[in-house]
Amino acid sequence: MKMHSNKWAFVIAMLITVGLLAACGGTETSQPTEPPKVEQPTEIPEGVEPTVPPSPIDSKALLQQRCTACHNLNRVTNKMWSLQQWEQSVSSMIRRGAQLNNEEKEALVKYLAENYGP
């Protein structure tokens, strides 16, 4: 029994040595043990807005996606409001539950004032 475990210890020690040699030994290894690591962006948990949007804000899409949950777009696009009025309106929609972060809100308010202004 004792012999056996010694033998295994020897084999394991050899394996470790070989492993270490392979890991540290020279640059000329023909087969890299691991593919080069590529940094993966950490995944953003669902429902959490990224602090930095990946692309410029598409205000039209925001309007179509975030402002249609409770009423249709006619309710929005039949207005002719100034920037201030849109700002107030969008703020009040956010209080009601519209999902917009500050940047999105700003972009949307600007878009609305430009396209549905007086």
Ligand code: HEC
């Ligand atoms: C959580 C539900 C909800 C979402 C999301 C929402 N709204 Fe509203 N909105 C309402 C309700 C309820 C009313 C009607 C009450 C009122 O007129 O004050 C309304 C009314 C409006 C009106 C008409 C106000 C008036 O005086 O006639 C406008 C304009 C408007 N919403 C714009 C928006 C815009 C822009 C968005 C997207 C940013 C949006 N809403 C998203 C709930 C919502």
